[in-house]
Amino acid sequence: MSDNKVQIFDTTLRDGEQVPGCKLNTNQKLIIAERLDLLGVDVIEAGFPVSSPGDFLSVSEISKIVKNATVCGLTRAVENDIKIAAESLQYAKRPRIHTGIGTSESHIKYKFNTTQEKVIERGIAAVKYAKSFVEDVEFYAEDAGRTDNEFLARVCEAMIKAGATVLNIPDTTGYCLPEEYGAKIKYLKENVKGIENVIISCHCHNDLGLATANSIAGAVHGARQIECTINGIGERAGNTALEEVVMIMKQHPYLKLNTDINTKLLYDTSLMVSEKMGMIVQPNKAIVGANAFAHSSGIHQDGVIKNRETYEIIDPTEVGVTESAIVLTARSGRAALAYRAKKIGYELTKLQLDDVYKEFLLYADKKKEIMNEDIHEIMKNTNVVSAVA
Ligand code: KIV
Ligand code: ZN
Numbered sequence: 001m002s003d004n005k006v007q008i009f010d011t012t013l014r015d016g017e018q019v020p021g022c023k024l025n026t027n028q029k030l031i032i033a034e035r036l037d038l039l040g041v042d043v044i045e046a047g048f049p050v051s052s053p054g055d056f057l058s059v060s061e062i063s064k065i066v067k068n069a070t071v072c073g074l075t076r077a078v079e080n081d082i083k084i085a086a087e088s089l090q091y092a093k094r095p096r097i098h099t100g101i102g103t104s105e106s107h108i109k110y111k112f113n114t115t116q117e118k119v120i121e122r123g124i125a126a127v128k129y130a131k132s133f134v135e136d137v138e139f140y141a142e143d144a145g146r147t148d149n150e151f152l153a154r155v156c157e158a159m160i161k162a163g164a165t166v167l168n169i170p171d172t173t174g175y176c177l178p179e180e181y182g183a184k185i186k187y188l189k190e191n192v193k194g195i196e197n198v199i200i201s202c203h204c205h206n207d208l209g210l211a212t213a214n215s216i217a218g219a220v221h222g223a224r225q226i227e228c229t230i231n232g233i234g235e236r237a238g239n240t241a242l243e244e245v246v247m248i249m250k251q252h253p254y255l256k257l258n259t260d261i262n263t264k265l266l267y268d269t270s271l272m273v274s275e276k277m278g279m280i281v282q283p284n285k286a287i288v289g290a291n292a293f294a295h296s297s298g299i300h301q302d303g304v305i306k307n308r309e310t311y312e313i314i315d316p317t318e319v320g321v322t323e324s325a326i327v328l329t330a331r332s333g334r335a336a337l338a339y340r341a342k343k344i345g346y347e348l349t350k351l352q353l354d355d356v357y358k359e360f361l362l363y364a365d366k367k368k369e370i371m372n373e374d375i376h377e378i379m380k381n382t383n384v385v386s387a388v389a
Helices: 026-039 053-065 079-088 105-111 116-131 149-162 178-191 211-220 242-251 263-277 298-306 334-343 350-366 372-381
Strands: 007-010 043-047 070-074 095-102 136-142 166-171 199-204 225-228
Touching: 007 199, 007 242, 026 043, 026 053, 026 263, 043 053, 053 070, 053 079, 070 079, 079 095, 079 116, 095 105, 095 116, 095 166, 116 136, 116 149, 136 149, 149 166, 149 178, 166 178, 166 211, 166 225, 178 199, 178 211, 199 211, 211 225, 211 242, 225 242, 242 263, 298 334, 334 350, 334 372, 350 372
Parallel strands: 007 043, 007 225, 043 070, 070 095, 095 136, 136 166, 166 199, 199 225
Antiparallel strands: none
């Protein structure tokens, strides 16, 4: 594996599925898992097997069909969770157990009512037990974002010694600023013995809208796995959006970070997850929202018609969107109207365009968006005949 490759760990089916009302059945999960494998993700977190018989079954069935990706099951640092996860992963070609425990002051005091030392002991026992079933064991230090760096480094070192192959540093509450999260990863790289033998993973939540920025900051400072979900779905304000981190790394080659994702499948995968989960994607969502490649103001439309790159940094076909959209509204100019009219068969002279544009504005002030049927009507009112009619 190249030093610059960032593994994509997709948790749509685990953290993503924790969205209220978005429960998927096993069949739906299998369809999504198959698509994620095709998309090129490195790891599919298929569920939390001990949580319910349905989740156990899903992880087990997904393990049977996934061809390329590692299949991962989540556990707490609890023996029974780990045993059940191992059972559910028995058919996986590449199984991974993802175990861990809260490490922040708040988790240690309020969730566990224990001490730092006991937390480390529980972590070690969990990693060692998981190791007795599978080679690939990822450890998460829950709420690492709010965990003191010195203590976090001690935790990481102990987990490496116990056999962890991946160290997940979650910003569970979405608290960190990108600089702070990047510095945390850098601190671990510089202060944990054996860190060069494991992969550091970013798992960022979006409570302050910083999940993507934090994950990229982590990768810039040496993390080589990003945990994310399609459309950024997940607990509360969601997780890091897979399509965002992947396209950031692709659009900024100077970062020297890359992934194995087939970006041409991103849009379709977003639609599939949205439809199966019954969760609409906000229209202004980066990369996959309905408006991500739509232009509606006259100035922008004029620029895009002359050259797409004036207002677009991504070629829409790179993410599986057929073409940029020129949306006709009262804010559109003559260039956009002429462009659309030509597409549906009207080649307008300058004089005709002046007339048609006046009529267009009257329509556009009454309607939110002018559709092709409206243009045909406008042409009729202004006595323009289609070239293809
Ligand atoms: O956000 C988080 O800390 C998690 C862990 C269970 C990995 O989802
Ligand atoms: Zn999470």
